[in-house]
Amino acid sequence: MSIGSIMATSLSALRANQSALSTVSTNVANVNTEGYTRLDTHFNSLGAVSGSFGVEVKVQRAADKFLAASEMRTAATVGATSVLAGFMDRAQGLLGNPSDGGSVFASLDAVLDSMGSLALDPSSSLRQGSAISDIQNMLNQVNQTADELSALREEANAQLRSVIGEANTLMETIAELNTSIQQSKIAGVDATQAENEQSILIDRLSEIVDVRAQERPLGGVDLRTTNGYLLVSMEAASFSMGDVSGLQGYPSVEVSHSNESSKLPLDKYIQSGEIMGLIQARDVDIPELSVAFGEYASGLVDSLNAEHNNASAVPAPNVLTGSNTGLIDSDIHSFEGVAHMAITNSDGEIVRNLTIDFDAGNISGIDEFGAAVGPIAIGATVGGLATSLNTALGGDGTASFTNGVLEISANDASEGVAIRQDEDTPSDWAGRGFSHMFGLNNLIEKPTPTNYATGLGGAGEASPHGFTTGQTMTFDIRSNTGAILNTVTVSPTTGGTIADLVTQMNTSLNGYGSVSIDDDYGTITFQGAANTKSDSLDIVVDTTSRTGSGISATQFFGLSVAGSADRAKDIEIRDAILKDYSKLATAKPDLDGAVEGDSVLEVGDGRGATALSLSGAVIRQFGAAGGIAAQKTSINDYAARLAGAAGARATASEQALNSAETVRTEVAMRRESVEGVSIDEELVKMTQYQQAYNSASRMMQAASDMFDTLLRLV
Numbered sequence: 267m268s269i270g271s272i273m274a275t276s277l278s279a280l281r282a283n284q285s286a287l288s289t290v291s292t293n294v295a296n297v298n299t300e301g302y303t304r305l306d307t308h309f310n311s312l313g314a315v316s317g318s319f320g321v322e323v324k325v326q327r328a329a330d331k332f333l334a335a336s337e338m339r340t341a342a343t344v345g346a347t348s349v350l351a352g353f354m355d356r357a358q359g360l361l362g363n364p365s366d367g368g369s370v371f372a373s374l375d376a377v378l379d380s381m382g383s384l385a386l387d388p389s390s391s392l393r394q395g396s397a398i399s400d401i402q403n404m405l406n407q408v409n410q411t412a413d414e415l416s417a418l419r420e421e422a423n424a425q426l427r428s429v430i431g432e433a434n435t436l437m438e439t440i441a442e443l444n445t446s447i448q449q450s451k452i453a454g455v456d457a458t459q460a461e462n463e464q465s466i467l468i469d470r471l472s473e474i475v476d477v478r479a480q481e482r483p484l485g486g487v488d489l490r491t492t493n494g495y496l497l498v499s500m501e502a503a504s505f506s507m508g509d510v511s512g513l514q515g516y517p518s519v520e521v522s523h524s525n526e527s528s529k530l531p532l533d534k535y536i537q538s539g540e541i542m543g544l545i546q547a548r549d550v551d552i553p554e555l556s557v558a559f560g561e562y563a564s565g566l567v568d569s570l571n572a573e574h575n576n577a578s579a580v581p582a583p584n585v586l587t588g589s590n591t592g593l594i595d596s597d598i599h600s601f602e603g604v605a606h607m608a609i610t611n612s613d614g615e616i617v618r619n620l621t622i623d624f625d626a627g628n629i630s631g632i633d634e635f636g637a638a639v640g641p642i643a644i645g646a647t648v649g650g651l652a653t654s655l656n657t658a659l660g661g662d663g664t665a666s667f668t669n670g671v672l673e674i675s676a677n678d679a680s681e682g683v684a685i686r687q688d689e690d691t692p693s694d695w696a697g698r699g700f701s702h703m704f705g706l707n708n709l710i711e712k713p714t715p716t717n718y719a720t721g722l723g724g725a726g727e728a729s730p731h732g733f734t735t736g737q738t739m740t741f742d743i744r745s746n747t748g749a750i751l752n753t754v755t756v757s758p759t760t761g762g763t764i765a766d767l768v769t770q771m772n773t774s775l776n777g778y779g780s781v782s783i784d785d786d787y788g789t790i791t792f793q794g795a796a797n798t799k800s801d802s803l804d805i806v807v808d809t810t811s812r813t814g815s816g817i818s819a820t821q822f823f824g825l826s827v828a829g830s831a832d833r834a835k836d837i838e839i840r841d842a843i844l845k846d847y848s849k850l851a852t853a854k855p856d857l858d859g860a861v862e863g864d865s866v867l868e869v870g871d872g873r874g875a876t877a878l879s880l881s882g883a884v885i886r887q888f889g890a891a892g893g894i895a896a897q898k899t900s901i902n903d904y905a906a907r908l909a910g911a912a913g914a915r916a917t918a919s920e921q922a923l924n925s926a927e928t929v930r931t932e933v934a935m936r937r938e939s940v941e942g943v944s945i946d947e948e949l950v951k952m953t954q955y956q957q958a959y960n961s962a963s964r965m966m967q968a969a970s971d972m973f974d975t976l977l978r979l980v
Contacts, residue, residue, distance in 0.1 A: 272966075272969040272972075273970070273973075276965040277320070278320020279962035280959060280963065280966070282321050282323045283955045283956075283962060285307065286307040286323070286955040287955045287956065289307045289325050290955065292305060293948050296943065297943045297948075300466075302466075302943070303462055307323060325456055338478065340930035341473045341930060342537075342542075344927055345539045345540040346538040346539055346540065346546070347919060347922040347923040347926045348540075348923055349425075349544050350546055350547055350923075351922070353418060353551065353552060354551060354912075354916040354919040356418060357415065357555050357916070358912045358915070360414050360415060360418070361908065364909050370407040370410075370411045371562075371906075373407045377401050377404050378882050379879070380397040381875050381879035384396075384872065384875040384879075385873070388580075388875055389848075391848075401839055405710065405839065411559065412559060412560070412563070412832070412834035413835065416835075422548040422552060423548050426545065426548060429540050430507065433471060433475060433505055434502070434505055437471065437489070440468060441499070441502040443460050443461075443467070444464075444482065444486030444498070445486075447460050447461060448486055450485070451485040452484065457485060464487070473539065475536050475539035475541050477489045478492060491536050492538075495521065495530075495535040497521075503521050503523050504524070505521055506520050506522070507519060508520050518533065518750050519532040519541060520532060521535065533748070534749060545747075545748055548748070549744070549747075549748025550746070550748040554892035555911075555912055555915070556827075556834075557831050558891045558894050559831070560830045560891065561894070564716040564833050565901045565904055567837060568702075568886060569901045571708045571709055571710060573877040573880075574707055574851045575705070575851075576685075576686055576699065576702070576854070577852065577853060577855075577877060578851050578854070578855050579853070580848075582681075582867060583683065583842070584675060584682050584683070585683070586673065586701075586706040587706070588672040589705030589712075589715075591672075591704060591705065591715060592670055592714075592822040593670055594648070594813065594814040595814060596648075597648045597721075597722060598648075598725055599695055600695055600726055601695040603624055603693040603694050604621060604690075604691050604692070604693055605621075605624075605686070605693040605699060605700035605701070606621055606622070606855075606857035607683070608684050609659070609662045609676050610684055610855070610866060611680065611682075614855075614866055614867030614868060615862075615864060616632075616863060616864045616865075617676075617678075618633050618634055618662040618862075619857055620640075624693055625691065627643060627644050628640060628643055629641065631658070632861055633862070639660065642654055647729075648672075651667075652665050652666060652667035653665075659674075661677065662677055662681070663676050670812075670814060670816070684855040685701040685706060685707065685855075686854060686855050687699045696720065696723075696786065696788055697887045703721070708840055709839065709843065709850075709851070711837070711841075712836055715817065716833045718790075718830075719889075722783070722788040723784050723786060723789075727764045727765040727768070728764070729764050730763055731766065731767040732814065733762075734813065735757070737757070737809050737810040738755050738757050739808050739810055739825075740754070740805065740806055741756070741774075741775075741803050742806050743775070743778045743794075743800045744801060751778060751800055752778055754775060754778075755807075756770055758810065768783055768790070775803075777795060778795055778798045779800045779803070781793075787887065787889075789823070790823045791890065805825045805829070806826070830891065851874045852871070852875040853867050854873040854874050881901070885898050886899070886901065892911070894908065
């Protein structure tokens with residue numbers, strides 16, 4: 267070997283060890299940098315080729331692509347479960363536990379206790395005021411809880427927008443680094459710093475959306491979703507929110523590239539990550555709890571109103587004005603059983619007493635002179651029923667049905683109207699008695715129906731649907747993950763029946779499932795087709811209005827998630843009762859068999875208040891809502907089941923998060939052991955490279971001395 271070769275080799279060694287020392291210094295400096303991947307120096311012998319001697323230095327990241335891929339998958343799972351667990355924990359906190367005295371469910375207990383106290387002295391204004399105060403507090407809590415659940419969903423939507431923006435920035439930066447890395451490698455320049463930066467960004471992106479990385483031949487990575495959609499190459503895809511439309515108000519998340527004219531729903535291509543967790547919270551879990559809470563509110567209102575409609579204030583009110591039921595004159599009613607209705611004077615004595623026998627199909631009774639009334643045939647339609655009632659009341663009262671509202675009044679201002687169910691065969695239509703069905707003596711009211719048992723099943727399906735040509739209902743068909751599988755529009759035709767509407771809806775669903783109407787209750791339910799993964803139906807745009815009542819299909823049938831949840835909002839004590847506490851129906855009129863002049867209402871009668879105090883245990887029909895099956899149970903038991911369902915969701919989400927975090931921690935530790943920086947190892951390497959550097963220096967010095975000696979010899 268010549269002196270020149272020795273010097274070239276020594277110089278190569280100096281440069282190589284200097285580079286290695288620099289790499290060690292970089293590693294030590296980043297020992298606590300999160301996401302930093304250790305750099306390793308590799309020496310390759312050049313050999314004596316065309317006069318070249320020494321070593322080639324390559325600095326590479328100590329990256330393990332298999333462990334990195336595993337951590338990316340677990341990071342996405344943690345991202346999704348973390349988001350969901352947080353929202354479910356807060357949702358459970360809003361609903362609370364029925365045994366907790368401060369929960370929204372426990373507020374009913376205070377109302378029932380107040381009614382029990384009122385029954386002891388029903389004429390006490392102090393006890394009346396206390397009962398009204400407890401009812402007001404309960405309704406305020408129900409309204410507030412519903413509002414907070416809506417706000418929680420809105421927060422999930424806002425957070426989703428924020429995370430989408432962050433993901434777009436990450437993908438754009440990763441694509442830019444792809445270009446930088448590729449240019450550096452082509453030019454033979456060290457690209458490890460850019461690769462480390464890119465790795466950190468990919469780790470964060472993998473928490474937001476599940477991705478898998480594939481190395482590019484010239485440097486950098488391609489990122490795809492688990493289901494194969496290309497997110498990042500030399501250019502990045504972009505996430506965006508779709509258009510907001512109609513009642514739902516929450517758009518889908520879409521993905522596209524700059525060279526694509528159409529946008530695709532992102533939830534079809536991802537399985538986990540924060541975005542999926544937020545979509546699950548926003549479109550599935552929070553809405554389901556909100557709808558179930560809406561069903562609870564509906565049951566709560568129905569339970570109290572059922573008993574209040576089966577009682578009377580003392581004296582009886584001059585006018586009973588029902589709520590807007592959404593029914594129209596030509597709807598076919600399916601009442602069964604018997605109800606009693608009377609006109610009473612200010613002393614609670616019978617003026618006219620009528621028996622409404624739906625089984626016999628007539629109204630009969632006695633008038634103020636003791637003369638027989640009827641039998642008068644009961645009309646088959648709601649309008650016909652009102653006409654029959656008006657005829658039976660004669661000169662003592664008036665009955666009318668207008669714009670979905672039934673009103674019954676006594677013609678003499680000093681007299682009142684009292685209604686009570688028959689003890690043996692109480693009237694019933696879709697689970698509600700005569701007065702209750704029309705809301706004639708409600709304690710709690712809301713401008714739109716809270717109960718979706720329309721009663722228009724069975725024979726009622728021949729009733730006109732009441733919508734007109736040009737009105738539309740637009741439905742989203744969703745999977746159990748909230749993904750929109752299809753959107754369909756139904757346009758009712760003027761003059762069609764309820765049965766025609768159901769048929770038209772099924773045709774529009776185009777094989778994704780079918781709707782059916784329950785014969786007993788008249789509720790419409792959706793059943794998804796197994797091969798389409800369809801799970802639910804949701805009206806998102808509704809321009810319909812039942813002619814006469816003004817109630818839309820959403821408000822009448824309850825096929826909207828938002829509408830079903832909103833049943834827990836804007837419920838309040840009937841204005842007439844709020845203004846005059848004595849209008850509370852605390853007594854029960856003894857109408858069966860009473861004749862003119864009989865006293866049927868007594869000031870000290872507290873049986874109506876007693877019935878209200880026991881209403882929490884009365885068995886009622888609850889519809890399927892938010893993952894809770896349709897069932898017959900009491901409002902107290904339903905509250906417990908709803909609280910249990912919320913707790914189960916929160917617990918399951920927390921367990922899923924703990925499991926995912928355990929797996930991620932294990933994978934992260936293994937990856938850290940391979941890719942992380944160990945101070946001890948770096949110090950050993952530093953000592954080794956310093957010694958090698960010194961050895962190369964001495965060799966170069968020796969070569970220099972030899973060269974000087976040769977020069978002197980010449």
